Amino acid sequence: MEIVSQSSDEKIQEKSENESKPEIKYFKCCVCILNEKYEYFGKSPPWVRDYKLEEDAYIIEDPFLPPKRGEFLILGAHCVKCGLAVCKDTNCSFYYIGTYCIKCAKQCSKEFPNAVQEKLNRIIVPL
Numbered sequence: 213m214e215i216v217s218q219s220s221d222e223k224i225q226e227k228s229e230n231e232s233k234p235e236i237k238y239f240k241c242c243v244c245i246l247n248e249k250y251e252y253f254g255k256s257p258p259w260v261r262d263y264k265l266e267e268d269a270y271i272i273e274d275p276f277l278p279p280k281r282g283e284f285l286i287l288g289a290h291c292v293k294c295g296l297a298v299c300k301d302t303n304c305s306f307y308y309i310g311t312y313c314i315k316c317a318k319q320c321s322k323e324f325p326n327a328v329q330e331k332l333n334r335i336i337v338p339l
């Protein structure tokens with residue numbers, strides 16, 4: 213019985229530590245070397261009102277503006293094909309209905325309309 217009560221006490225301590233020190237989460241792009249701290253992942257960041265994103269995205273408050281202005285930057289999202297996180301750099305991801313990493317976009321470019329394919333063909337994928 214003593215052991216049980218001890219372990220539950222430990223759990224409570226762990227929990228309160230986590231609450232006081234929020235874990236820093238990093239967004240990593242699967243194409244480039246971007247490795248950036250992000251503040252929110254989802255469709256509606258808590259500090260942005262009346263706006264909902266079309267897809268779950270990694271978001272930070274705009275670092276060039278004073279905080280709590282409701283401005284934000286989208287770091288990246290998950291590729292709809294392979295599910296890997298990819299940044300919004302034009303050389304890393306391609307947006308057509310959803311976010312594609314550039315590798316998947318190139319692979320399934322034939323499924324896209326011609327105008328979209330042309331746009332995609334102008335992006336050169338580094339090897």
Ligand SMILES: [Zn+2]
Pocket residue numbers: 241242243244245246298299300301304
């Ligand atoms: Zn990237």
Ligand SMILES: [Zn+2]
Pocket residue numbers: 291292293294295296312313314315316317
């Ligand atoms: Zn992909």
